[in-house]
Amino acid sequence: MGMEIELKFLLPEYPEALIDAGELKVLTRHSIDQTYLAIEDGQELRVRKVTDLDSGEVTYTHTFKDGKGISRQEIEYGISAGIYNQVIEIAKAIPLVKTRVTGVWNGITVEIDIYTQLELSVLEVEFDSLEEAESFQAPEWFGKDISEERQYSNKTVWRELQKK
Structure with missing residues (x-):
């Protein structure tokens, strides 16, 4: 199981x-449909x-995460389109849809998530160690640090989407 250590910012x-x-070089652009199958106690x-x-x-x-805060255990692996479609059909949930732009700024890889169903943009930076994350000084353009604010977590946003 790998460790995910990340900081999140509310991108203004x-x-x-x-x-x-040319200060932020875009590497990739993806559209992501994300559906939660189970959420309980930090898992x-x-x-x-x-x-x-x-x-x-x-x-x-298919991803399993365990933990709360900026450091969590994570296992992710590829699945087939058939498995994905079967799971989505059973779940009968609305996927959280976002556009993810991955780029490099000042030698740092950043992921910008623009949520299409909401007025929300988040920037994430992943780190190799907790010490590196805790000592990171974000530039002003990243926006407010929301790493510990649960209302901005993907699972919380997804749950709110299911109520609509």
């Missing part, structure tokens, strides 16, 4: 000017359909 605006200036089980917006390639994943 899409950094188009940084991209245009979550989810599936994703990931479409590469440049190549059109579609992949599917």
Whole structure:
């Protein structure tokens, strides 16, 4: 089981000017449909359909996460389209849809998630160690640190979406 250590920020605006200036280099753009199958006590089980917006390639994943806060255990592996579709049909849930732009800024890989069903944009940075994450000084353009604010977690946002 791998360790996921990440900080999340409430991105106030899409950094188009940084991209245009070449300061933020876009690596990939994906559309992600994310559906939770089970959520309980810091554990979550989810599936994703990931479409590469440049190549059109579609992949599917199944992920288990355990833990709360900025450091969690994570297992993720690929699944077939058939398995994904069967699980989605059984779940009968509305997927959380987001566009993920992955880029490099100042030598740091950032993931920008723009949620299509909500007015919400989040920037994430993953780290190799807890010490590295805790000592990270985010630039102002990242926005407010929401790493510990549960109302912005994907599973909380997804749960709210199911109520609509």
